[in-house]
Amino acid sequence: MRPRASHIILAAAAVLLILLLAGEAVDPVLYAAENISTAAHADPSTIEKRSPGDAASVVPLMDELLGHTGTLALTIKVKDYESAERDLARYSELSSQFDRLVVKLDLSETDIAEFQKSNRQNQEAMAALLNDSQRLDELKSLEIEVLDGDQRMAVIYEGEALRQKMKETYTAYANREPETARIATRYGANATSYEESVDVLDEVVGAAEEWQEGNGTSSGAPRSPLTISITPREGRYGENLTINGTYGGGIPGTPVTIYIDSRIARNTTLDGNATYEYPYRIGRVLAGPHLVYATAATIFSEVTTFDVLAADTNISLAVVEVNRTAVACTGNLTTEDGRPVLEAPVLLRVDGETLISTETDGNGTYARTLVLTGGEHTIRAEFNAAGYPLNSSRSQVETLQVRGEGLSPFPFIAAIAAALGAGWYIRRRGLPEEHPVQEEPDIEPPPEIAETVPSVEIEGLPPREAATLLFRALRERLGIPASKTPRECARLAPDHAAFFERYERIRYAGEVPTEEELRSMEREALGRG
């Protein structure tokens, strides 16, 4: 094959290959196949795998939580307070686990979140009923020891306060049961234990009422000299309620302790009119009814309630680039009427999966700097209102392009150094292009290197055989190895190319040389011409 033709074919084939490959080569999938999907399906081999346990543990956890209500109610009923404390601690731990799961799985807009809220309220109710039952037992013991006088009245007042409180707590607990059980059943969780707990707690509260009735104080109990009232009786997050009252016969300066949901909310004193007042700002408490009572020394007020109403929230998010890899996320968390939500946890959900925690300050503003890898990212701010009388909210999703670390100069430096080194090496060894003869030392057999003229006698020989003898003679004269074909000889000695090509036709195409041609070839072979 002629070198020129073979080069053209090679070039054409190479161009064709390059063109075919070029169409595919620009496809980034070749280099970083990630999250490949179409409208119909996704390619599992390019999708990130994750732990399967998260969602699978929701229903078992619901089961456990519901089961714990039953156990806890029973231990309260049988007055095994030590076991009840342990059960409550475990219940609280499971509830926290469930809260985290709801956030992680992004379930805040589902009925699972409703279940979570009810469960939290149930947990608080159980804690209150446990404390109240314990205190009630103490009062019963005290009543036996203290037979008359102010101390007995104090016991009766406190007992009455506890009775009312337990009743309120139980009523709220029982009211939540149908909806909570419905959600649980929908997901296949067993709500039997929870449903039974309602009956058991009814008995616990019933026992408290019986004891008070036994004292003749349940319905017709003497009014406590320590009064309490709340205005207004309901409010939303950030609003103020006024809790006040008087202590008939109380001495100015007498300490008064105000309890909200059995926890000390404020210590104050009676003023000159034997009254007290506490402006209560609704903060991080659950929505729903809350119990309030006050004590002054051993005297308990009656129990009163106020309602906290749930409010919607708004959360904003602004993302600003700090540098090539860091972005600053800021925003505000407010209620629907514009009140800032203070010191509240805010989650930044990056790329739908990764959760980063931050918190609002005293103005309801949060700020957090995130360091991200290069490429496109999505960020959303979320407020999961667990423990607040607020509804969850989430910001708009912000999509941003992070430039990422600039390309490291080292690979480029290394490539340049390698190229320079290779250049130097090739130059030193001698570039093949610059010395093509070195590749094939026999490529330029100089005619002068073999000037020995062979003797050839072609007289009387058939023309084709004569031509063969002349070919061998010329080849010998030029010092070309005998293994070379006529075509190779033509390439090696271009000055005699016509001779060799003519001989090639004689040898392979069967042509017969004329006498004149033979003479001409003889002259050339013997170098006479």
Place this chain on the structure above:
Amino acid sequence: MQRETWVVILVLLLAGGALYLHITTTTEEFSRHNIGWNGTSNLPAEDVRDLSRLDPGSTLLILAPDRPFTAAEVGYLRAFLDGGGRIIIADEEGAANPLLVDLESEIRVRPGNLSSLERDYAHPGLFKGYVVENDTLFAGVETVLLNRPAAVEGGEPLVETSVFTWDDIDGDGHVGEGETFGRRVVCAREGNLIVLGDASLFINAMLPENTKFIENLQPVQIDAVHSRTGSRNPIINTLTWIEERPPAVAALAALAILPVAWRFGRKRE
């Protein structure tokens, strides 16, 4: 032969191979000629173009149907079912519903964007389905990896999703307003007719995920006329047409051999 000639032949072979691959494959979804992840080239099945010649007692897979069946073809399918054959219709776009009506089936495919929380992959549409009823198709299979399936209504449920499945109407990947959790049936049967709301189970990328299920399917014939398993590429269709006709193949082979024979004959002379 000179060194250059060998190189030329080698490069030409490579170029020819690349060109052949290029023109005889496609990237069309579900195509039997698509060797990529979303094709069905690796599904072991025999292509069937004439529904009147189905093997009685065998299994026919109608995968991602997108063309109507004639009354005669529906008749063949009914006869096939009556004769003990099993038909599996895998569809996630609802295109199979007219055929289901014609086959007097109660089952319907309800397209949607089913997503699940209970999954091993980050993609919400890639999740497990649970086998809830015995069937030879699911013998030894407890779960099936589904890939953006559609819900199926009616019939006897064979595969259901977990309770944490929702129709992601807004496509944001999480359960939002108006989207509720609940179990969905993704495969149901009615006699010998099985409707699977996920044609993606048969794409190349999914075959290694559900090996036992694919094994249970065998031997299977696949409808190559009414579904997206074909191709719109005219070169592929021409080659397929030739492959299906032995005389055409013979003629083509002769056309290829003749020049070579002529060349050798001339040399010998």
